[in-house]
Structure formats: structure tokens, C-alpha cells
Amino acid sequence: MRNQKSAELDVRSYFPTIVRSKQKKTRTILRGVQAKVMDLCDSYDDALDDLSTPKEQIWTEDERGALQSCYGVKTKVLSKHKDNILAALKAESEVNVQRCAYCMLSDPRTWDHYLPKESFPEYSVYHSNLLYICFGCNHRKSTDFDEEHLLFCHPYFTVDPAVSFLHCQVTIVEGTLAIKYYCAGIGDLQVPGQIAQRHLERLGLITRFAAEASSMVSGLIGELRQHFPGGVSGPALIGVLERRYAEAQERLGINAWDSRLWHGLAHCAMFLGYANEKITANAVPHANGFYEPAPLAI
Template sequence: MKYLGMPPYDDLEKIRELSKKDNLNSFPLLAANLGLIENEYEHYEKVNGDVTLLNPPLILHEDLKNGLKADYSRVLKALSYIAEIRDELSPDVCPMCGSFGTGQADHFVPKTTYPEFSLFARNLVPACKCNQTKLASYKGAHGERILHPYFDKSLDQRILYLEFSGDKASPYLAVELTLPYKTNADAKYHVSSIVAKGNVFNWASKEWSKIQIRPSATIFQKENGGYTTAEIRRMLEKAFLNSDRDYGTPNNWKSMFYYGLALKADYHEYIRDCVNQAQP
């Protein structure tokens, strides 16, 4: 999860340009409906991407709906901004779930529901495969919604972390919200709909196994062992702060992992023993 700010494109100028392209599937119907679509673009921005405040989907001709959705997948110079969003806006951390890497452009509100936003840059977010689990889960039944990387500045704050509990040899993992966000319906919905459905638990389990079995492959690389519990705690704190900086967000998986461990004093002793015993 990461706040990105606005993508560097003028969407109104872009859609006007696209409406004149006779090699697009949406031609010429896009031009005929340009005013309606421009109004929806402006409204989307006016409500700061809050999907619960969007107008109902436009009633468009099926040929235009299908054309807009098909154009999204076209490899054309006029649509090169889609690849730029996918590959360049957040190349090393997914702003939707906090994983490492993107590789896909996710329609924040699905193009199947809102085809008018198929080519709208502010509705296209760089994402990893979590967009395949998100699907149409962009708002709940009680006014809650997912968080928007272009509009929700709260994504700059530490919203979530990994909670470790149970048997230390094989702990139970859960995504927990930090105190200011525990009662935030949008943050809770975002975590349950996207983050917790992804691969974060599998990734974190592997990281935990490294600490147990091969700690030299993690942040614990001190020669000759001899770590104290206090040193372990300080290293965990340093690790999540470094990850915050490296990825430009405290809501990446590494920060979530090390922040969660930093909170668990009893785990510090267990980690100390694992690391010291593994030293030659």
C-alpha cells in the first residue's frame, strides 16, 4: 500500500485526443459521447476517487462499452501512458497490497462496471497480481471502500503490520491495523478485500523460516554471534525504518514484517537464540 499522488497526465486532454483516433475500437462513438465521459472524469476527481460517491455507470451503446474495454488492451502510441502507469509509477512496491513489484495496471473501479473509465489514468493503478483477487471488490455493502493510491494521503502513514502469535516455531500470522486505523471502516475493508487475500502470509512465513534456519540471509549478519535481546530489538526497529525509506511507504511487506516483530518482546528472545545458535 502506498500513496502515489496524481499520475502526470491531463485526462481530459487525453480523452479528447483519443476520441479523434480512427484506429481505436471506440471510434467514432467516443467522440459522440465525449461530453458525458468528460463530466464523469471531472466528478471522479471532484469526489477524490471515493468510489462510494461516484455517479451510476453511464448508459452507453454496447459498441462503445466494448470498444473502450478493447482499446485498453491495445498497444498503440496514443495509449502508451497505460504502460507507463503499469511499469514506472511504482516499480518496486504494489500500492494496493504492499508486495514487491507491480507489472499490471489495475482498474480501480472495474471496467466491466464502469467502461467509461477504461482509459482514465486516475482509475488505472500499478499493481501486482492482487488485482486478480480484488476483482470487483472496490466497495462494501455499508459504505466502506478500498483506499485509493492517488487520493488517499493516509497511505503515507503506517496503517498495518503483521501480528505474530501462538507457537514461535510456527507462528500464526494476521494482518493488523495500527491503533489510529483499527476502527477505520475503509482501512479494514481494504485489508480484508486485498491485502489479506494476497500472498503476504506465504512470503512472511518464508522470511520467518530464514530467521530460524539461515539468519545470515536476513538482517542478522553479525560475525561470531553473541546478540543480546536489546540488540535484536534495535535491529528489528532499524529494519522496518529502513524499509519505510527504501520503498517510500511504511505499508510494504518488509516494514509490516519487521514492525510486527519489533512489537513482540517475547519473540526477541526466541530470535536471539535462533541467531546465536546458528552462528559458526
């Protein structure tokens, strides 16, 4: 759930190039709807800026097929178009091509139509509708959309780089650490918060984030034990969490799951006691064969 700037591309430049690459019949159909497609791409941005779903259009069967073929048939022109989108995203930040824009957990390897091309063929190659994400999120998202409400966060439009609507609640009950992720906002952030919550639920990110966070907390406790074997003080712990929070924000943004984890831990009054209990429970880590040489390879 990281903000990305819209790739600096112009549909009025690349769409005619894609049209020219088609066979005569398809090319003729596409040229007949080209002006309408350009206008609809403008309205796409307007609708997403307003956090709403663009209206479905009525197309003839031939028009729908021709528009879908712009993406459905692999050509050198389409491959170059995708490469140009990736180059624009990479120029903004390397992380855009290193982490999935939907989950920020996995490597992106596939393209998603934010609005499915089956229902919105006019956006089949529109760069703002093509998002570079991981296979898992693409599979979970499928072709779902809602006529009234956005179901998923769009990194260009619905994710504000300066505002946190992803939150991490950390609680400790009877010595057990519980981590819960959720999205919420008040005032002007209420609608994007609702979109983000649907995003979490539909992509199964609540449990995925919590699992990753639990593992990261275990790693944190291990590091604290190395530096503070007798227990860490409150100010020292806050200092560690604050540094990690800043690093996560710089790398992945304020709505990254790990930046929210450090925030959640810092605001859990019982975490200091929990951490010190874990630290002192095994204050002297065993070398566990660290100094033993490995056998020679066969």
C-alpha cells in the same frame, strides 16, 4: 500497499487524442459523450477521496462499446498513454515501476482497472483508474467491486503515506514463532482500515506476507548469529530492528509488509529470548564447503 501520488496527467488532453484515433462511427459516438466523461473523471477523484464507489452510469450499447474500445483496441496512442503514466510514476519513485502497487512483493507487468471497465467504461483509459500491478494480484482481483464499499486499496487515494493501518502481530507459543498480518484503524482511520483488511483478504496477502516474513526472520537470526554468536542484548536487537524498519520505510513506505514486520518484532516481548535461543542453538556455523573450489565447467 504503498502510497503513490496520482500521475500528473490531464484527461482533457489525452482523451481527445484517443478519440481522434478511432474510426469515424466510434469517433462520433465518443465526441458525443466526451464532456460527460470529463465530468465523470472529476467525480471519480471526489468519490475516491471520500472512500466511496462512484455511481454506475447508464450507457447505450453503442456508447458502452465505444468507451470500452478506447482501451480494448491496442493502438499507438494507447501505448503512448500507458508509457506516459509509467513515466509519471517513475519520475515520482523508481519503486512504482519495480514493485506491484497492491502487494509490494512481485514485479508489476500488467494494467488493472481499479474500477472494472466492464461496469465503468467511462474510466477505461482514465489514468487514475489504471494501476500498474503484478499478474497475480490482477488475477485475484478480477472485476470485483461493491456499490457501497471499496474492496481494495487504491494507492492514490486510500493509502496514506504517513499513517500505518497495516499491522504485524508477532507471538511466540511454546518456542514457535507465529506472524499474523491484519489491518485496523481507529477514529478517522477506521474506514481505510476496513478497506485495507478487505484488500488483504481478497488478494490472499495475509498468508503471502506471513510466508515472506518467516523467511526474513530466519535470515535475521542468521545475521545475528554472525555478529552476536553468544547472544544479542536487548538494546542491540532493538537497534538492528530500528535500522531495518527505517530502511524499509524509506524504500517501500510505512505500510510495506517488511516495515511492519520489524515493528512487530520490536514489540514482541518474547522475541529477544526466541532469537537468542536460535542463535546459541548453533553458535558456530559450519563452513559447509565454502573454501572448496568448484569443479571446472564442461
